[in-house]
Amino acid sequence: MAAYSVQVFNAGGKFRVVSTKPMPGNQWIQALVNAGCRVEVCTSQKTILSVEDILSLIGSRCDGVIGQLTEEWGETLFSALKKAGGHAFSNMAVGYNNVDVEAANKHGIAVGNTPVTKCLSHVPSWAESFRPAGSSISPLNAVLHKSALKEAESETSQRIEMTVDSCNLRGVLTETTAELAAALTLSAARRVVEADDFMRAGKYDGWLPNLFVGNLLKGQTVGIIGAGRIGSAYARMMVEGFKMNVIYYDLYQSKFLENFVTAYGNFLKSQGETPVTWKRASSAEEVLREADVVSLHPVLDKTTYHLINKERLSMMKKEAVLVNASRGPVIDEVALVEHLKVNPMFRVGLDVFEAWESQCLRADSPTLVMITQDEPYMKPGLGELPNAVVVPHIASASKWTREGMATLAALNVAGKLQGFPVWHNSNMVLPFLDENSPAPKACPSIVNAKVLGLQVAAPVSKM
Ligand SMILES: NC(=O)c1ccc[n+]([C@@H]2O[C@H](COP(=O)([O-])OP(=O)(O)OC[C@H]3O[C@@H](n4cnc5c(N)ncnc54)[C@H](O)[C@@H]3O)[C@@H](O)[C@H]2O)c1
Ligand SMILES: O=C(O)[C@H](O)CO
Numbered sequence: 364m365a366a367y368s369v370q371v372f373n374a375g376g377k378f379r380v381v382s383t384k385p386m387p388g389n390q391w392i393q394a395l396v397n398a399g400c401r402v403e404v405c406t407s408q409k410t411i412l413s414v415e416d417i418l419s420l421i422g423s424r425c426d427g428v429i430g431q432l433t434e435e436w437g438e439t440l441f442s443a444l445k446k447a448g449g450h451a452f453s454n455m456a457v458g459y460n461n462v463d464v465e466a467a468n469k470h471g472i473a474v475g476n477t478p479v480t481k482c483l484s485h486v487p488s489w490a491e492s493f494r495p496a497g498s499s500i501s502p503l504n505a506v507l508h509k510s511a512l513k514e515a516e517s518e519t520s521q522r523i524e525m526t527v528d529s530c531n532l533r534g535v536l537t538e539t540t541a542e543l544a545a546a547l548t549l550s551a552a553r554r555v556v557e558a559d560d561f562m563r564a565g566k567y568d569g570w571l572p573n574l575f576v577g578n579l580l581k582g583q584t585v586g587i588i589g590a591g592r593i594g595s596a597y598a599r600m601m602v603e604g605f606k607m608n609v610i611y612y613d614l615y616q617s618k619f620l621e622n623f624v625t626a627y628g629n630f631l632k633s634q635g636e637t638p639v640t641w642k643r644a645s646s647a648e649e650v651l652r653e654a655d656v657v658s659l660h661p662v663l664d665k666t667t668y669h670l671i672n673k674e675r676l677s678m679m680k681k682e683a684v685l686v687n688a689s690r691g692p693v694i695d696e697v698a699l700v701e702h703l704k705v706n707p708m709f710r711v712g713l714d715v716f717e718a719w720e721s722q723c724l725r726a727d728s729p730t731l732v733m734i735t736q737d738e739p740y741m742k743p744g745l746g747e748l749p750n751a752v753v754v755p756h757i758a759s760a761s762k763w764t765r766e767g768m769a770t771l772a773a774l775n776v777a778g779k780l781q782g783f784p785v786w787h788n789s790n791m792v793l794p795f796l797d798e799n800s801p802a803p804k805a806c807p808s809i810v811n812a813k814v815l816g817l818q819v820a821a822p823v824s825k826m
Contacts, residue, residue: 367420369403376401378426378780383412383434386455388766390798391429391773398777400426410739418443427451427776429769436474437463445470451779453477453772456759457537460663460690464811473809473817475775477768478592478789479537479759479796541596543758544658544688547712548585548601550752551684552656553577554710557749577710578655578682580605582637586654587611588647588670589661589689592790595620597658602627602639609641612650613661616643651675656684663690673698682708688758691717696742703748712752716741767796771807778806784818785809 370385373396380400395402405412405420411433412420417440421428425447430436432454441463444452453475454462467474550556558575561567585607587594595617601607602624609624611617621641628638644650647670651657657679661667671685671694679685687694696717703709716739745751759765774795778785781804786792789808805820806812812819 367405367407367416369420370406372396372402372404374401379403379424380427380429380776380780381405381420381425382429383417383420384431384455386429386765386769386772387762388769390766390796391769394770394773394802395777398781400777400780414439421447421449423447425449426780427453429453429455429772429776432456432458432461434461436461436467438466438469441466441470441472444472451475451776453775455768455772457768458663458690459810468811468814471815473775473779473806473815474811475772475779475806475809476789477771477775478792478808479539479764479767479771537593537759537764538596539761539764540593540688540758541600542761543714543754544593544597544660544686544712545600545604547686547688547714547752547754548580548656548658548684551686551710551712551750552580556752578684580607580656582606582608583655584608584610584653586644586650586657587613588650588657588659589613589667590617590620591660591662593688594658594660597660599623601656606631606637606639607656608639610644610650610653611641612644612647648675648678651678652680654683655680656686658686659689659693661689661693663692667693669693669695671695671699673701676702679709681706684710684712686712688714691715696745700742700744700748703750704744707750710750710752712754713745714754714758715756716745716753770796774802775806775809778804779809784820785812786820 369381372392376396376399378398378400380395380402382402382404385404385406392402403420407416409416412431414435414437417428417430417434421440421443425444426449428444428449428451430452434440436452436454441452450471451473452462452467455477457476457478459474459476462474464474554575554577561575580601583605585598585601587598587609588611590598590611590613594611594613598609598611598620602609609620611620621643624639624641628640632638642653644653651671659671661670667689669692671687673695676698685694685699691713694717699711703711739755741753746753759768771792783804783806786795786803786805786807792807795802795807803820806817809815809817
């Protein structure tokens, strides 16, 4: 096993915590140091660490690890962590398809993730007109049905796509990822990258009526598959920004999204403009047939693996735009390359890429196990196609989000090591990111808390 160089913080700390990568900001290191941890950050230049590399980092004594979505966190690593005395792990990602949670359960190791949400800091001016006369209720809440707020807060709702408290819309969603999906949508629809290449190649010799003609978004239909936190945020951006109509498919109803579009449609109507509309589709196929733009935001599991395949691509409009900022294997990339070749007016924007090797599907698990070596590879031909915009998995790459993810991952591990309970709502994690006041004494987001029987913290903002 290779021995790697590590940077050590708080050498005398009582718990040994390893981070497999340096992460942005300092708040996360401080959080671990404050919790009495000795922090060892792997400084290897190797981008993706193998299981053997990580075994070497865990060594014979390790209390907790912060890992990355590129790593295979399965039986081998969890049993090694357990053997080394560890009981806390956190992915620095909201998606955890690279983690075999059942293996972690078996070894009693808590698995954290980082659903970073950002407070909506402004009320859109259009919402002001909906504030009931004499009421102090926030205008946004006034336009959203109370039932939607209740649903979002409900314990029984397994998929809470917004974070609210009883009187304020607490800001929602994973805006950073949704913004990149919107950027990919625009880049693909308006051929921004092709046009940029053309300029840089010195090919522009004057305006022409047919030069890089693309698609207008306004008034078109945007389709969302997976209308959770990110899917709903993206939908709102496309509705408010481009007056697009929404069709969505999710296993669950998104009342919040529906009410938002209805309210915005009413506002447009009151201004004499054409209202936007929404529709909940009964299948992914319905979305694919009807939408001009389709953006994929589901989790990756057995139900979404190769959700977009040859057959479903053929159902889409010939000039549609397809965006994927979820996980690569949601699309059969070989089928996509063929489709792009045959349909030059069909465009894609991709932040994530499919596995180079075949996936390991475990029959008895609801999750895919070991989806890690999917990037940096692209399927043959994809990189040469002008109708594909490709970026290297940067959807969450804003400073605020990446620093927040690092802090949440650290607090998941630090909280577990200190014996703290888990936070009552993993969608409301902003109190953990406030640099000016101490973080709540809880683990922000532990995905296997229930199975491990971990105690849940009371729903107060500071403890
Ligand atoms: N590209 C990036 O950098 C990046 C960043 C963040 C998240 N992600 C990916 O995006 C995913 C979604 O993140 P989120 O925070 O919005 O999660 P979320 O849990 O809030 O939303 C996922 C939604 O997918 C829905 N879903 C599950 N199975 C489905 C199916 N078969 N068909 C349709 N919908 C289905 C769920 O009901 C849920 O509403 C993550 O799991 C992660 O893989 C990628
Ligand atoms: O799942 C996540 O959080 C992302 O893919 C990281 O950007």
